[in-house]
Amino acid sequence: MKKLLLISNSTNAGEEYLLWPQTYIKDFLDKYEVKKVLFIPFAGVTVNWDNYSNKVRAVFKKLGFELESIHDSPTPLKSVFEAEAIVIGGGNTFNLVHHLHKTGLMEAIAERTESGLPYIGWSAGSNVACPSLKTTNDMPIIQPESFDSLSLVPFQINPHYLDAHPDGHGGETREERILEFLEVNRNIYVAGLRESTLLEIEGASVVLKGKHACRVFHHGNIAMESMPGSKLDFLLH
Amino acid sequence: MKKLLLISNSTNAGEEYLLWPQTYIKDFLDKYEVKKVLFIPFAGVTVNWDNYSNKVRAVFKKLGFELESIHDSPTPLKSVFEAEAIVIGGGNTFNLVHHLHKTGLMEAIAERTESGLPYIGWSAGSNVACPSLKTTNDMPIIQPESFDSLSLVPFQINPHYLDAHPDGHGGETREERILEFLEVNRNIYVAGLRESTLLEIEGASVVLKGKHACRVFHHGNIAMESMPGSKLDFLLH
Numbered sequence: 052m053k054k055l056l057l058i059s060n061s062t063n064a065g066e067e068y069l070l071w072p073q074t075y076i077k078d079f080l081d082k083y084e085v086k087k088v089l090f091i092p093f094a095g096v097t098v099n100w101d102n103y104s105n106k107v108r109a110v111f112k113k114l115g116f117e118l119e120s121i122h123d124s125p126t127p128l129k130s131v132f133e134a135e136a137i138v139i140g141g142g143n144t145f146n147l148v149h150h151l152h153k154t155g156l157m158e159a160i161a162e163r164t165e166s167g168l169p170y171i172g173w174s175a176g177s178n179v180a181c182p183s184l185k186t187t188n189d190m191p192i193i194q195p196e197s198f199d200s201l202s203l204v205p206f207q208i209n210p211h212y213l214d215a216h217p218d219g220h221g222g223e224t225r226e227e228r229i230l231e232f233l234e235v236n237r238n239i240y241v242a243g244l245r246e247s248t249l250l251e252i253e254g255a256s257v258v259l260k261g262k263h264a265c266r267v268f269h270h271g272n273i274a275m276e277s278m279p280g281s282k283l284d285f286l287l288h
Numbered sequence: 289m290k291k292l293l294l295i296s297n298s299t300n301a302g303e304e305y306l307l308w309p310q311t312y313i314k315d316f317l318d319k320y321e322v323k324k325v326l327f328i329p330f331a332g333v334t335v336n337w338d339n340y341s342n343k344v345r346a347v348f349k350k351l352g353f354e355l356e357s358i359h360d361s362p363t364p365l366k367s368v369f370e371a372e373a374i375v376i377g378g379g380n381t382f383n384l385v386h387h388l389h390k391t392g393l394m395e396a397i398a399e400r401t402e403s404g405l406p407y408i409g410w411s412a413g414s415n416v417a418c419p420s421l422k423t424t425n426d427m428p429i430i431q432p433e434s435f436d437s438l439s440l441v442p443f444q445i446n447p448h449y450l451d452a453h454p455d456g457h458g459g460e461t462r463e464e465r466i467l468e469f470l471e472v473n474r475n476i477y478v479a480g481l482r483e484s485t486l487l488e489i490e491g492a493s494v495v496l497k498g499k500h501a502c503r504v505f506h507h508g509n510i511a512m513e514s515m516p517g518s519k520l521d522f523l524l525h
Contacts, residue, residue: 060459096468096471096472097464097467097468097471143468145428146468146472183431184428185427185428185429185430185431186427187427187428188427188459189460189465189468190422190423190424190425190465190466190468190469191421191422191424191428191435192422192465192468192469192471192472192473193422193472194420194422194434194435197431198428198431211459213459222297222425222448222450223426227334228426228427228429229427230334231333231334231380231383231427231429232427232429234333234334234429235333235383235429235430236429
């Protein structure tokens with residue numbers, strides 16, 4: 052049974068790092084009796100991976116969990132196959148996908164998560180749980196071997212989904228970008244996950260949690276707003 | 289001698305389509321005695337290419353120029369080799385690069401422009417004049433054969449460059465995204481082209497024109513603001 056916690060964003064503006072999702076992370080890991088997580092810092096670009104994993108480790112330690120970072124492991128594939136849970140943090144999705152392909156960890160993580168290993172991702176880490184990185188907001192700073200991602204779910208997430216558009220700016224709105232995606236990818240749902248929201252997936256069940264509605268897009272249909280607490284199981288069909 | 293007009297954005301908010309750069313486009317084409325341009329609509333995704341090229345044709349006609357769209361040509365490569373000028377419009381950069389590679393037009397356009405064919409691009413059409421699409425703001429809705437682009441200039445442009453950041457939003461600012469790019473691409477300049485600005489390039493000369501300063505980034509240096517009228521020839525070194 053799949054066990055996924057897919058979080059839009061680590062941190063709300065003005066709050067301390069990883070504050071808002073802490074209760075959800077703790078409850079999720081406690082439910083599956085996880086004591087130690089394996090962290091993947093590959094989305095970090097301007098932060099080095101030691102600093103990034105230490106910052107995340109401090110939060111997880113406070114919540115009562117140990118954390119090993121994959122970049123400290125002499126045998127990364129073995130670490131994945133021995134892990135109690137996988138945690139993938141945010142940053143640049145292209146950098147993340149590039150390193151997951153380059154190291155062979157993409158397949159290893161997908162295989163273990165398919166067979167029930169608990170998985171937590173935020174921002175790029177939620178995006179990479181989808182079939183591809185094609186709904187990222189990030190700049191394509193590096194060309195990955197492929198856009199294919201973990202495919203832990205059959206739909207796409209757009210993390211940090213936002214309605215606002217800077218005044219007087221001629222660029223596309225987020226909704227327009229997603230409609231472009233749907234024009235060339237017609238048989239797939241896109242969940243626009245606003246900040247302070249997450250999707251919790253357990254087997255065939257998908258529940259939206261957090262402070263805001265989620266905007267769900269599909270080619271040829273009107274976008275749909277789902278309230279927190281909503282069951283979104285149809286996203287898995 | 290290279291002849292390039294690289295425009296940040298087609299249209300300012302609230303204005304009619306392609307209004308602000310019209311004088312620049314007309315002066316540029318008149319200078320090189322162009323009567324007819326070849327238009328590339330491949331960045332269009334939610335607009336079909338007939339409608340897109342008709343919309344652009346109406347503007348060029350008003351300015352006194354004929355326009356042929358490449359998607360109407362039975363022999364697209366021949367059309368490139370016979371063109372008096374190339375015009376590439378905005379939309380989704382990944383879609384544009386995908387089709388330029390797929391059709392073999394990437395090499396043909398690069399070759400002709402290298403040998404002095406006038407080239408006008410806006411938004412995605414400016415980005416694609418650079419070595420790669422790696423500084424686009426667009427969503428990666430389709431995986432192109434490669435991120436490599438026309439390389440008409442040795443630096444990167446970030447079109448629609450903006451300073452604003454939506455209130456309370458936890459995503460990266462544009463500057464942060466460009467600094468991520470520079471972290472993994474250290475020996476290249478990035479010109480953040482604000483709306484209502486363009487770069488005119490003639491041989492070894494680069495001049496910023498329009499209403500705003502341009503923000504120039506390089507790894508390890510403080511970002512630099514250059515005023516309209518500035519010579520930015522160093523970008524070609």
